[in-house]
Amino acid sequence: MKRILVFAIIFSGLQSFYAHSQPTTLINPILAGFYPDPSVIKVGTDYYLTNSTFSYFPGLPVFHSKDLKNWKQIGNVISRPSQMNFMGHRMTRGLFAPSISYHDGLYYVVCTLIDTGGNFVVTAKDPAGPWSDPTFLPEVKGIDPSLYFDDAKAYILYNSDAPDYKPLYSGHRTIRMYEFDPVHRKVVGEEKMLVNGGVDISKKPVWIEAPHILKRNDWYYLYAAEGGTSVNHSEVVLRSRDVWGPYQPYERNPILTQRHLPADRKDPITSAGHAQFVEAPDGKTYAIFLAVRPYRDNFYNTGRETFIAPVEWIDDWPVVDPVHPELQYRYPVAYGETKQADARPQSGNFQYTVTFESQLDPSLLFLRTVDSTSFNLTKANGLTVTLKPETCMETGNPSFIGKRQQHLYGSAETALTFTAKSDHEKAGLVIFQDERHFYYLCKSVADGKNVVQLYKSPAEGSAMELLAQVNVPSGAVLLRISAEGERYSFRYALSPGKWSVLKDNVDGTFLSTQVAGGFIGCVFGMYATSSGQETSNKASFRYLKYEGKDPVYDQR
The missing domain is CATH 2.115.10.20 (Glycosyl hydrolase domain; family 43)
Structure with missing residues (x-):
C-alpha cells in the first residue's frame, strides 16, 4: 500500500512537471x-x-x-x-x-x-x-x-x-x-x-x-x-x-x-x-x-x-x-504555461458569464467613481441598480457598470427585469465609447406601452436619436449587442434563444477611436437612467454574458 501511495505521489509530480515544462x-x-x-x-x-x-x-x-x-x-x-x-x-x-x-x-x-x-x-x-x-x-x-x-x-x-x-x-x-x-x-x-x-x-x-x-x-x-x-x-x-x-x-x-x-x-x-x-x-x-x-x-x-x-x-x-x-x-x-484557478481568459477567442451573487468582478467599470448605495447584489435578482437622473452623456456618475469589448467580433448579453414608469426611465445595454459616441439598447415606455428602443448618442445637445423601437409585453427581456467589425447589431428576446433583430448593420466606425478621438476603447455597459428626473425605480440585471470570436485566431 505504501509503494502504491509513493508511486501515486511521484506520478502526480511527474504529471505536474510534464504539464508545466511543455512548450506553449x-x-x-x-x-x-x-x-x-x-x-x-x-x-x-x-x-x-x-x-x-x-x-x-x-x-x-x-x-x-x-x-x-x-x-x-x-x-x-x-x-x-x-x-x-x-x-x-x-x-x-x-x-x-x-x-x-x-x-x-x-x-x-x-x-x-x-x-x-x-x-x-x-x-x-x-x-x-x-x-x-x-x-x-x-x-x-x-x-x-x-x-x-x-x-x-x-x-x-x-x-x-x-x-x-x-x-x-x-x-x-x-x-x-x-x-x-x-x-x-x-x-x-x-x-x-x-x-x-x-x-x-x-x-x-x-x-x-x-x-x-x-x-x-x-x-x-x-x-x-x-x-x-x-x-x-x-x-x-x-x-x-x-x-x-x-x-x-x-x-x-x-x-x-x-x-x-x-x-x-x-x-x-x-x-x-x-x-x-x-x-x-x-x-x-x-x-x-x-x-x-x-x-x-x-x-x-x-x-x-x-x-x-x-x-x-x-x-x-x-x-x-x-x-x-x-x-x-x-x-x-520554450517554457511551459501555468494556468491560474478562476482566471478568465484574456487572449484568443473565449466566452464567459459574469454573475452577480455576492461581489462584483474586479474588471467591472463605473464611470468616474463608485456609489455603493446605488446598487446591490442578490442571488435571486442579480445586480439591482437604482435609476439616477444622471446620464452617460454628462461627466457625473450615472448608474452604469461595464465590461470591456475585447474582440472585433463579439457580443454582450443580459437578462433585464424592469418596468418603466415614464418615458424618461430607461434601462438596458449600452455600447459606449465616450459621452458623445454610444448606442443604447433599452427598455422603456412610449405612448403608455412597453417598448424596446435603440438610441444613438447626440452629436450636440442632450437629446438622443431614436433609431428603432418595438412594442413588447411586460416582464423580463433579454438584450444582446453584437460587434461585427465595423458593424453592430441589436437584438432582444422574450424567452431564451428566441432572438429578434431590432436593428442590424449599424455603423460601428462611429464608435471608433479614429472618429471619437481620445485614448479609450468600447465598453458594454449595464445602464439605467431617469434622464434628469428624480425616481425611486430600479432595474435588475441577472447576468452579463460575453462571447468573442475573431476570425484571425481560426486562421492561424
Missing part, C-alpha cells in the same frame, strides 16, 4: 480590449502588470501571471473613492500611463492624474491591495512617470516640457529625471534633462514619452516611446554608463514600430510602442507594449491593447522581434 505559445494581445499603456514587473517567479484606465473607476487594474500568458486580475490600485475620483472629467482624461515597480518588500505605482493633481505615487505590501492614498509630486511636471531603483538609490523619470518651455516644433518634449526618496515619497535634489526631443532632434521627433531605465552589463538603457500613440508610434532606446547620462541613441532606432508596413496588409497590428522589458521564465527578455487591431484603415473599437514580443540583444542593444517585419499573433516559447 503566447497569443496576442495577451490582454484583449481596452488595456493600454502596460507596465510590468517580475518579482521572484511572479509577474504583475497594470494599465491606464483614464476616467473609469476603479482605476489601474493589477494582473498577476506566472508565465506571461495566463493573466488574472487580482485587484485595482485606485479602488476607493477616498483615494481619488474623476467627477467632472471626460472619459478620455483621468489616469494616464501608470508604472509599477518593486523594492525592498514594497510595491510602487506612479501615475499621472491629468488636468487635476498631476503625478503621484501609491504603495502596497501586496499588489492585490489595498494600495495607499496617493502622495502627489508637485515638482514632477509632465506625464508618464516611472521609478527606477538602482542599489541604494531611486530615480523618477518622466515626459516633460521642452527646454525653457519653448518648443521648437509641435510635439517637442523631453525626458527628465529626479532622484527619488522612496521612504518619504518625494524628489531629491535638482531635475536633469536626459533626452531633448528624441533620438535625433534634427528630425523633429514628437512625443518622447513613457520612459524606463534598465541596467544590463554595466549599461544603463533608457528606452521610451516616440512618434505619438497612433500609427507612427514606436519604441526607441539610448544607453549610458552613468544613470544621469549622457545617453547615446542606438543607430538602428526604432527598436519597435509598425509604421513602415503597408496599411492594407492582412490582419494588421498597428501603433505599437509604449513598451517595458521583462525577463521571461526561461531567462530571455520580452517586451510588453500597447498596439491596436484595426478592422480597416485606422478604425478600431477595442482600444489600445496589451501585446508581447521577444527581444533579442544585438551588439548589446535590445531589438524587439528582429525576425519578423510584422508583429505576430502567436509567439512559441
